[in-house]
Amino acid sequence: MKALSRKISVSVAVILFLSFSTGVAADKKTYSTSPPAQAVKKWRIGYYEGGPYKNYPVMLPAIVNNLAELGWIEPLTVPQHDEKDMNKLWAWLSANVKSKYLEFVPDAFYSYNWRKELREQTRQTAIRRLKETKDIDLMICMGTFSGQDLANNEHSVPIVVCEVMDAIASKIIPGPEDSGYDHVHVMVDPKRHIRQIYSFHDIIGFKKLGVAYVNSPGARTYAAIEHLHKIAKERNFELVECHVPEGGATPENNVKAIECAKSLVPKIDAFYMTVAATVNKETLPQIVSAMNAAKIPVFSQSGSDEVRQGALLSIATSDKLIIYAKFHTDVIARIINGAKPRALDQVCEAPPKIAFNKATAKLIDLKDDVYQLLLKTAHEVYDKIEVSK
Structure with missing residues (x-):
């Protein structure tokens, strides 16, 4: 417990330092x-x-x-x-x-x-x-x-x-x-994506992180792929990838995005859900449900709204x-x-506050000591998993 407390405290300290x-x-x-x-x-x-x-x-x-x-x-x-x-x-x-x-x-x-x-x-x-x-x-x-x-x-x-x-x-x-x-x-x-990835790894300690994204230059920047590769090498965890087609949230691409995420399930112990047109109110419930059923913690790159819908964590x-x-x-x-x-100054760094879904934590059997610490430190806590209409 002391080691874990220190790990999460370090994560919070890193976030605070990087987001001043x-x-x-x-x-x-x-x-x-x-x-x-x-x-x-x-x-x-x-x-x-x-x-x-x-x-x-x-x-x-x-x-x-x-x-x-x-x-x-x-x-x-x-x-x-x-x-x-x-x-x-x-x-x-x-x-x-x-x-x-x-x-x-x-x-x-x-x-x-x-x-x-x-x-x-x-x-x-x-x-x-x-x-x-x-x-x-x-x-x-x-x-x-x-x-x-x-x-x-x-x-x-x-x-x-x-x-x-x-x-x-x-x-x-x-x-x-x-x-x-x-x-x-x-x-x-x-530094916002760096803050996200470091804190997710500090809290969960995963070995194989899944990520689904469109493999185009623009979409790779949306999904912070270069940051993920750099930190994976630095932290010694494996990045397991699958690719979603270009072209936005067409019905066909939505289906392929769900299939892509589900194909990662047997290969990973955590999932970084990236920003993409194909992560939307039609696809997100199925992606999150597949991960939660396999007890895989999900970090939303997008933010609180996806935590409300069942992702375990994000930056509020x-x-x-x-x-x-x-x-x-x-x-x-x-x-x-x-x-x-x-x-004019271009730099604007948002406060480093955590969004946490405790219903998801129970579903994936998150360790109790991690659960209790997140419950105490999270800025936004969601009691249930909601579905967007």
Whole structure:
């Protein structure tokens, strides 16, 4: 018990050490996040994504609510939208946001729904508008692909890139301190995946870690594959992999994602459930159920919502999303007030808090001493396994 207590304490200490700052969006010259008394112009804002993802309909309304709190728009209540309905959410914002400072342009929503064959066409259409039509003043970009598509010198419109797993590994920016372009800002939390993998290994002590992912350059960065390989070598555990097809959450790909995860079950003693379009409300219950039935602990790369649905552990995301959204909002506000995106700090590290499902722990027969310690130290504890509707 003492050895285990020390192991988990070490894990917590490592997380705390690696996640020291929550980040403040600032540059050498101080720019206010408050709107000026008089609007110089009405900023026209657009939106770009590679395709739907469950965090996007959470992050965008959070940014909108923060803009209202700062006084940039009139207070409003944004209705919930499914990840597949981001175009409807954008249309609602365009019609309902009231402000003398900014507007969400109705026809400035871009998404290719993860359809690889439409990516370049969508990218060129957006860039042509930014470069030639020049009727958009700022783009909110969601996800790794959006950053890869628009963080370049083919235009000069300010872009704020949100929800990127690893902006450096995916070659969106050269490093955490510099976006590489005056008009580009990309929030980074450079050590978050390292924190996750170290803490999962410290707590569980697995020998064979399973991981299922799309084996493409972009998807490998989403899934933190390079970090996994590096830490596996360092910690001397085996990484057991299977690959999911590209193309998003089609019915066929969903089936293959479930089959892929199930094929790992007899070969592993822990599972790192990565961020992917094929980990969704249709597939997740079956993936988690297969792992739990085999008494295999699951760590969710995504966060708390998947712990609520039966994964054993993750880094709690309730505070993380609030902090990230506030950071993005401050960046947008300072850009409107004159700051260059490149000059603003990009690093924002979320607090290291654990999400834990005690019902799952009982299902997989987690050792009692580990169970008790997690129960005491977890920030979010779920009493049951819920299924998303």
